[in-house]
Amino acid sequence: MATSTxxxxxxxxxxxxxxxxxxxxxxxxxxxxxxADLGARVIKVEKIGTGDDTREFxxxxxxxxxxxxxxxxxxxxxxxxxxxxxxxxxLERLLDEADVLVENFRPGVMERLGYGPExxxxxxxxxIYSSISGFGHSGPYSxxxxxxxxVQAMGGIMSLTGYPNxxxxxxxxxxxxxxxxxxxxxxxxxxxxxxxxxxxxxxxDIGMLDCQAALMETALARYDVENKVPTxxxxxxxxxxxxxxxxxxxxxxxxxxxxxxxxxxVAEVLGNPGLAMDPRFLTNDLRCQNRPDMVxxxxxxxxxxxxxxxxxxxxxxxxPCAPINTIDKVLDxxxxxSRDMIVQVQGQSEKPxxxxxNPIKMTGVVDLDPNKPISAPGLGQHTEAIIAELMSRHNxxxxxxxxxxxxx
Amino acid sequence: MATSTxxxxxxxxxxxxxxxxxxxxxxxxxxxxxxADLGARVIKVEKIGTGDDTREFxxxxxxxxxxxxxxxxxxxxxxxxxxxxxxxxxLERLLDEADVLVENFRPGVMERLGYGPExxxxxxxxxIYSSISGFGHSGPYSxxxxxxxxVQAMGGIMSLTGYPNxxxxxxxxxxxxxxxxxxxxxxxxxxxxxxxxxxxxxxxDIGMLDCQAALMETALARYDVENKVPTxxxxxxxxxxxxxxxxxxxxxxxxxxxxxxxxxxVAEVLGNPGLAMDPRFLTNDLRCQNRPDMVxxxxxxxxxxxxxxxxxxxxxxxxPCAPINTIDKVLDxxxxxSRDMIVQVQGQSEKPxxxxxNPIKMTGVVDLDPNKPISAPGLGQHTEAIIAELMSRHNxxxxxxxxxxxxx
Numbered sequence: 001m002a003t004s005t006x007x008x009x010x011x012x013x014x015x016x017x018x019x020x021x022x023x024x025x026x027x028x029x030x031x032x033x034x035x036a037d038l039g040a041r042v043i044k045v046e047k048i049g050t051g052d053d054t055r056e057f058x059x060x061x062x063x064x065x066x067x068x069x070x071x072x073x074x075x076x077x078x079x080x081x082x083x084x085x086x087x088x089x090x091l092e093r094l095l096d097e098a099d100v101l102v103e104n105f106r107p108g109v110m111e112r113l114g115y116g117p118e119x120x121x122x123x124x125x126x127x128i129y130s131s132i133s134g135f136g137h138s139g140p141y142s143x144x145x146x147x148x149x150x151v152q153a154m155g156g157i158m159s160l161t162g163y164p165n166x167x168x169x170x171x172x173x174x175x176x177x178x179x180x181x182x183x184x185x186x187x188x189x190x191x192x193x194x195x196x197x198x199x200x201x202x203x204x205d206i207g208m209l210d211c212q213a214a215l216m217e218t219a220l221a222r223y224d225v226e227n228k229v230p231t232x233x234x235x236x237x238x239x240x241x242x243x244x245x246x247x248x249x250x251x252x253x254x255x256x257x258x259x260x261x262x263x264x265x266v267a268e269v270l271g272n273p274g275l276a277m278d279p280r281f282l283t284n285d286l287r288c289q290n291r292p293d294m295v296x297x298x299x300x301x302x303x304x305x306x307x308x309x310x311x312x313x314x315x316x317x318x319x320p321c322a323p324i325n326t327i328d329k330v331l332d333x334x335x336x337x338s339r340d341m342i343v344q345v346q347g348q349s350e351k352p353x354x355x356x357x358n359p360i361k362m363t364g365v366v367d368l369d370p371n372k373p374i375s376a377p378g379l380g381q382h383t384e385a386i387i388a389e390l391m392s393r394h395n396x397x398x399x400x401x402x403x404x405x406x407x408x
Numbered sequence: 409m410a411t412s413t414x415x416x417x418x419x420x421x422x423x424x425x426x427x428x429x430x431x432x433x434x435x436x437x438x439x440x441x442x443x444a445d446l447g448a449r450v451i452k453v454e455k456i457g458t459g460d461d462t463r464e465f466x467x468x469x470x471x472x473x474x475x476x477x478x479x480x481x482x483x484x485x486x487x488x489x490x491x492x493x494x495x496x497x498x499l500e501r502l503l504d505e506a507d508v509l510v511e512n513f514r515p516g517v518m519e520r521l522g523y524g525p526e527x528x529x530x531x532x533x534x535x536i537y538s539s540i541s542g543f544g545h546s547g548p549y550s551x552x553x554x555x556x557x558x559v560q561a562m563g564g565i566m567s568l569t570g571y572p573n574x575x576x577x578x579x580x581x582x583x584x585x586x587x588x589x590x591x592x593x594x595x596x597x598x599x600x601x602x603x604x605x606x607x608x609x610x611x612x613d614i615g616m617l618d619c620q621a622a623l624m625e626t627a628l629a630r631y632d633v634e635n636k637v638p639t640x641x642x643x644x645x646x647x648x649x650x651x652x653x654x655x656x657x658x659x660x661x662x663x664x665x666x667x668x669x670x671x672x673x674v675a676e677v678l679g680n681p682g683l684a685m686d687p688r689f690l691t692n693d694l695r696c697q698n699r700p701d702m703v704x705x706x707x708x709x710x711x712x713x714x715x716x717x718x719x720x721x722x723x724x725x726x727x728p729c730a731p732i733n734t735i736d737k738v739l740d741x742x743x744x745x746s747r748d749m750i751v752q753v754q755g756q757s758e759k760p761x762x763x764x765x766n767p768i769k770m771t772g773v774v775d776l777d778p779n780k781p782i783s784a785p786g787l788g789q790h791t792e793a794i795i796a797e798l799m800s801r802h803n804x805x806x807x808x809x810x811x812x813x814x815x816x
Contacts, residue, residue, distance in 0.1 A: 013602035013610075026625075038598050053667075058647065058693075059633050066629045117771075134728075136769060139746035145728040149651050153662035153730040156738040158643070158653075160580025162570055167653070167660070168732050170643050171579050172568025173625045180767075182590040187768040189597040190446050194421035196604040202421075203771035210749045210767035213738060217434075217581045220750070221474045223735045224762040225467050230735050235566070235578050239466065243557050245566075245575070252575070254561035320542075320553040322561040324576050327631045327638050330564040330621060338547035341618045342628070354632040359588075359618035360595040361544060363525075363611035 011366050012039020017192060020045060020098035021075065022115075024052045026148070026174055027132045027208065028104035029071040030181035035100070035188065037358040037368060042075040043094065043386065044377065051079065051379040064347030069376035070355050073345045078387075079380035082113055091115075093390045095124050099195075100188055104132040107142050117203050127201040128191040132184050136207025146208050148176035155212025160219060163234040179215050180208040241287035242266065245324060247299050250306040255298075256320040258284060265317040269310070270301040337370075344373040348381075419774045420447020425600060428453060428506035429483065430523075432460045434556070434582055435540045435616065436512035437479040438589035443508070443596065445766040445776065450483040451502065451794060452785065459487065459787040472755030477784035478763050481753045486795075487788035490521055499523075501798045503532050507603075508596055512540040515550050525611050535609040536599040540592050544615025554616050556584035563620025568627060571642040587623050588616040649695035650674065653732060655707050658714040663706075664728040666692060673725040677718070678709040745778075752781040756789075 017040040021032045029044075029052070036042045046052055057067035078094075080087040095101070101120070103110055110116050110131075117129045131137055134146010152158050152170055162169030187204035195201060213220070219230045236244030240258035257266045260276070260283060267275035275281060275297060280290040287294050302310060307323050314321040325333070331354060336342055341359065346352035352373035361367065368374060425448040429440045437452075437460070444450045454460055465475035486502075488495040503509070509528070511518055518524050518539075525537045539545055542554010560566050560578055570577030595612035603609060621628070627638045644652030648666035665674045668684070668691060675683035683689060683705060688698040695702050710718060715731050722729040733741070739762060744750055749767065754760035760781035769775065776782060 013598035016605075034594065038594075059630055061633055066633050067626050070626050070629050121771075135743050136747055139743045141743040144723055145726055147651075147664040147666075147728045149645060149662055149664040150728045150730040153653070153732045154738075154741075156733055156735050157580055158662075158732050159734045162577050162580075163574060166571060166574060167643060169570050169577055170641070170645070170652075171583070172565055172570075172640060173623055173627065175579070175583070178623055178625070179590075182587075182594065183767050185594050186442065186446075186590065186597060187770060189594060189601055190421040190768070191770065193597055193601045193604065196601070197424075202773070205769040205771070206767065207743075207747060207769070209741075209743060210747050210769070213741075213744055213749050213764040214767040215581055215586055216735070216738070216764060217586070218475050218478050218763075219581065219735045220739050221478050221753070221761050221763040222467055223739055225469055225474050232580060233578070235575060237557060237578070243555075244578075245561070254557055254566075256555040256557040258555075315552055318553055320555045320558045322558040324561045324566050325564055326567045327564050327624070327627045330562075330624070331628050331631055333562075333617075333621075335543050335547045335549040335615075335617055336621055339544055339615060339618050341621050345629070353629050355626070355629040356621040356624060359591050359614065359622040360598070361613040361615070361618070362595060362599065363529075363613070365610070 012037070013362065013365065014189070014192075015039035017041065017099045018043065018097055019100040019102060020094055022101065022103040022105070022110070023132070024104065025054055026071065027177040027181045027184070028102050029054075030178055031130075031132065031184045031188070032075065032102050033071050033073065034181070034185045034358075036074040038360065039366075040100075043098075043382070044072060044075045044077045045091075045094075046077055046079050046379055048079050048081045051077070055379065061347065061351050061353060062349035064349045066353055069345050069347040069353075072376045073374040075377055076382035076386065077377035077380055078383045088114075090387060090390065093394065094386075095120065095127065097390075097393075098127060099192065100128045100130060102130045102132070102184070102188070106145060107131075107133055107137045121201070121203070125201055126195070126199065128188055128195065128204065129201065130184055130188050130204040130206070132180050132206045132208070134208050136210055137205045141209070148174040148208075151176035151208040151212050155209050156216055156219065157212060160230060160232055162232045164232050168232065175215075176208050176212060179211040180206050183211045183214070236291070239288060241284060241291050241294060242298065244295070246295065246302050248302045248305065248307045248310055252324050253302065253307050253310055254322045254324060255314065260284065262319055263287065265319050266298075266314070269313045269317055269319065270298065272301060340367055340370045343368045343370050345376055346373045347376045348378040420445070421770065421773065422597070422600075423447035425449065425507045426451065426505055427508040427510060428502055430509065430511040430513070430518070431540070432512065433462055434479065435585040435589045435592070436510050437462075438586055439538075439540065439592040439596070440483065440510050441479050441481060442589070442593045442766075444482040446768065447774075448508075451506075451790070452480060452483045452485045453499075453502075454485055454487050454787055456487050456489045459485070463787065469755065469759050469761055470757035472757045474761055477753050477755040477761075480784045481782040483785055484790035484794065485785035485788055486791045496522075498795060498798065501802065502794075503528065503535065505798075505801075506535060507600065508536045508538060510538045510540070510592070510596070514553060515539075515541055515545045529609070529611070533609055534603070534607065536596055536603065536612065537609065538592055538596050538612040538614070540588050540614045540616070542616050544618055545613045549617070556582040556616075559584040559616040559620050563617050564624055564627065565620060568638060568640055570640045572640050576640065583623075584616050584620060587619040588614050591619045591622070644699070647696060649692060649699050649702060650706065652703070654703065654710050656710045656713065656715045656718055660732050661710070661715045661718055662730045662732060663722065668692065670727055671695065673727050674706075674722070677721045677725055677727065678706065680709060748775055748778045751776045751778050753784055754781045755784045756786040
């Protein structure tokens, strides 16, 4: 299945790869969205009647779910009735041609449907069979349902996010789903790479909780070594200072100057070079220890001018800094625009909407075109075309069979 | 360079791939750590004298940085003096043998050193040249310094994280660095895959800000469609209810029951099935609208029993739920243990410490062994061995040259 019925122009690094996508909601669809952005052909197998649950998730544009369209751009949709023998036969043909299978059901579901990894390893040994689940397909928790919120709580990130004297906060995006999705993509593509050498498929088993642990940076090690439980630090880095937000005249600004040279530059820009010579602030360690003093001294100066004044002055000296942008500012950000990072997607309605594009920029490779709306499929939109394609291929195969000449 | 001086047993999917790693601090080293976990040989090129800045970052075990060891496990370290002609010659030889180059300097630095992507595309067209920077190597912001804290502020995640009536919070892990690292890994491996077909290297250019935008889930689209700026939601999902934390008798518990069936089960477990019939709570949309009432009604019941009671009862019915674990609980989590997700790393000291392992579980592939400490290299530990290896290979090459027979 080297060609695509959606777009003949895909020439990303995964061009020629076919992904059979049984996944729904977020982690799986985000994973296959990244694969599609890189040029893979993604055929989304949806359940008869309702399809992916997120087709019902708001907000909507002319009754089309923006949520669904966001993560299912550039895919094809086929509806199959898993109980119908004809559709099961179709599925076998699709599996013959697929390079990758992605699913994010609870462990056991695919087995009950007859498409478990053990069976497919026998019948389709070339296939890269990829599962994303809350806890992975082994271990005492594997049968439990694991949603983003559950693994954010269980995996430790909530205990580290928010202010020390307030309740733990959720990361404001589905960090549990998206982290797992990215590790799944990595597993899948590395398996594709490995398959070029030995022609063998494999099983990739991603647990969202595992991924949360892998994304805890040094927190686990710090606890193991220091025996102090790391906790929330609000808006500042736990071991760098200044590395936090400060009140300027008209709002908050982040300054990230974790070494002494940068702090000297900050002190100069703020108009008080002596700050960097203050015995309380001489080193990063001292600045961490005396953080409240440092913030007070810096804010006394920062409050004299507005955010943009400080951004310009700090940038001039090469000090890392930023306004705390709200989402409207992100959507209109000149850097993101110049990097083709804001694209348009549309479902079956006529009205496209904006969302983020593909952050993997590769020289000489077609990127998503920000000026051309990318379509997300209607439920079963490609069923007929895909079946016709399979049938014609099947007939072609029969032609080359032993009795093809006498029967043609 | 198919063999490794560190560990002959690596047989991950990237076994046989050599990565020349010029990166420092976090995003680059995390990227190459994932590549090493998957079996690649990673040669870390460190600057003479001090090496990677993070060798000075605390905490320390017997003067060895835990921070450095965390992200540089299973790599080799070579120290080269970029100003010495002999070392520059060595570097050319290393580039001849490398499949992937990773760097995370500010744009322009590699060019000034003489190792910019344009030059290497000419002399080493097989190479996958991967850069990670704050804003990518194009656009009006490309020259600005971009640290994790800067892109968390600029990219929108801080505006979405924390409680609505409090200040924006930082994600409690370096979401800006780690997100970019994962997209870089995806770009690199997909380029390796593509290279198996056309034998051509490529350039992968990852901007941390781009990656932040890509990880905003539906926030950009929601703003574009609804024209309301999404904001912080504390501990709850913006459009699902119940999907948040609740006060039980002895602490907080997360319950994630975003559909009506699950909410019915929650109501039953809580001992008041009527809650699911309450006109205020009949649908997810109604529960979102009447969230404060829903929380009040649920907490009145939840406060009668401790967390573990509810976890057991909710798990019994298949309702997604979790305690909000602190890092000590994560380190001792039975599911993570059973998935080989807690491994030991040690620097040059004798004392290993624990950190998270590799979340990409692949059937038939060697995983990190939780019982065997994985070493992180001392500064320049492998310089001599790598140079000897290059020399012997070079001599072998000369042997097969035109005048090898007469000169040997």
